[in-house]
Amino acid sequence: VRKPEQVKLHLPISETLFQMSRDQLQKFVQYLISVHHTEGGYHGSGKQLNLLFSKVREMLKMRDSNGARMLTLITDQFMADPRLALWRQQGTTMTDKYRQLWDELGALWMCIVLNPHCKPEQKSSWLRQLRRWNSVDVMRMTLSTLNWRRREMVRWLVTCATEVGLRALVSILQSWYTLFTPTEATSIVAATVMSHNTILRLSLDYPQREELASCARTLALQCAMKDPQNCALSALTLCEKDHIAFETAYQIVIDAASTGMTYSQLFTIARYMEHRGYPLRSFKLASLAMTHLNLAYNQDTHPAINDVLWACALSHSLGKNELAAIIPLVVKSVHCATVLSDILRRCTMTAPGLAGIPGRRNSGKLMSTDKAPLRQLLDATISAYINTTHSRLTHISPRHYGEFIEFLSKARETFLLAQDGHIQFAQFIDNLKQIYKGKKKLMMLVRERFG
Numbered sequence: 001v002r003k004p005e006q007v008k009l010h011l012p013i014s015e016t017l018f019q020m021s022r023d024q025l026q027k028f029v030q031y032l033i034s035v036h037h038t039e040g041g042y043h044g045s046g047k048q049l050n051l052l053f054s055k056v057r058e059m060l061k062m063r064d065s066n067g068a069r070m071l072t073l074i075t076d077q078f079m080a081d082p083r084l085a086l087w088r089q090q091g092t093t094m095t096d097k098y099r100q101l102w103d104e105l106g107a108l109w110m111c112i113v114l115n116p117h118c119k120p121e122q123k124s125s126w127l128r129q130l131r132r133w134n135s136v137d138v139m140r141m142t143l144s145t146l147n148w149r150r151r152e153m154v155r156w157l158v159t160c161a162t163e164v165g166l167r168a169l170v171s172i173l174q175s176w177y178t179l180f181t182p183t184e185a186t187s188i189v190a191a192t193v194m195s196h197n198t199i200l201r202l203s204l205d206y207p208q209r210e211e212l213a214s215c216a217r218t219l220a221l222q223c224a225m226k227d228p229q230n231c232a233l234s235a236l237t238l239c240e241k242d243h244i245a246f247e248t249a250y251q252i253v254i255d256a257a258s259t260g261m262t263y264s265q266l267f268t269i270a271r272y273m274e275h276r277g278y279p280l281r282s283f284k285l286a287s288l289a290m291t292h293l294n295l296a297y298n299q300d301t302h303p304a305i306n307d308v309l310w311a312c313a314l315s316h317s318l319g320k321n322e323l324a325a326i327i328p329l330v331v332k333s334v335h336c337a338t339v340l341s342d343i344l345r346r347c348t349m350t351a352p353g354l355a356g357i358p359g360r361r362n363s364g365k366l367m368s369t370d371k372a373p374l375r376q377l378l379d380a381t382i383s384a385y386i387n388t389t390h391s392r393l394t395h396i397s398p399r400h401y402g403e404f405i406e407f408l409s410k411a412r413e414t415f416l417l418a419q420d421g422h423i424q425f426a427q428f429i430d431n432l433k434q435i436y437k438g439k440k441k442l443m444m445l446v447r448e449r450f451g
Helices: 013-019 022-033 043-061 066-079 082-090 096-113 120-132 134-142 150-164 166-174 182-193 196-202 206-226 228-238 243-257 263-275 279-291 305-318 320-333 337-349 374-394 398-415 421-435 440-450
Strands: none
Touching: 043 066, 043 096, 066 096, 066 120, 096 120, 096 150, 120 150, 150 166, 150 182, 150 196, 166 182, 166 196, 166 206, 182 206, 182 228, 196 206, 206 228, 206 243, 228 243, 228 263, 243 263, 243 279, 263 279, 263 305, 279 305, 279 320, 305 320, 305 337, 320 337, 320 374, 337 374, 337 398, 374 398, 374 421, 398 421, 398 440, 421 440
């Protein structure tokens, strides 16, 4: 030994093992049989897949045709993992580490499918492979579970089918219920398939375009039946160019309006109908939306206010009959005085029936607040101002006195729209002075402004 001072002495292995306890021996064996003692049994397979992924990327950069073959073998190994079947059976989501491997696998397949140098027969072969394991299996496995990558996977499947051709798109449209949720099927799948870019990319002739459009419309109507709340508007949009399908989608909305849809969804569809040139259908949907709405006296910033004002403007533009039909709904649903007064003011500014519906004659006269239908709206607005005033005075603080006086000024404007409005308002102020005489400073401000 030339350098004895650098030589480290170790006990014989047999003697070292003899001195270990049972727990130490178990830990030592774990070190020997695992790549790392904290990793599970799949650590090696995950690391091995990452190395194979790197090799495939290199082959794709070199335009090596063996890259697709190698990725096919990798995918077969990946799909043979017993955990996939277990997760599918239990309905649980993938682990983060496994999902990362899946994302890498998907990205590589995307690169291969979108390769412009590939031949049509190669793409057809890959579609059969993708159907056999990758896309379809995972779409079905994640269909009933929440997954933040679902949207990306849906787009990926549609892109792969588009690259393969018409028959692949028809296949996923016809079997959508096994792969997608109704919302995904209408908002992503059908919308993408029917886009102008897809038609140009596939160079479809007229019969092929009609076949694809027919499948998309059938899908849209099925989804609207299953989930009208989230799919009705998309279904109407997809069925615009087919009269029968559009009528069917509209009827689905009407049938679901009474039970399964909210006022915001109905208002959105009503605005769409007006935009498409169906004002009477828009009015009907707006009326149905009003029946679901309840606007309290203190909700003067409610998000539905603009929709209510729009619905009343639409009714006013259609004519006196439509306005007379919607005012009782407004009175029943809206209890906010400022909103009611705004509606009343707008209705008295112009004559009803300015939309020019064919076959109708419009008198061109302004409507009187002393006659139906505005009389009912005026009475409801005055009543709302009285009730809101008492509600505000229950818990009012001195810093809100100025705001309250301005509120009473707006109330007076509404009172004066009635023939005996000045008398009603005077009586109203006298009642306030009597009931709230304990609020001396506030009542002094009321007397200064209103007498």
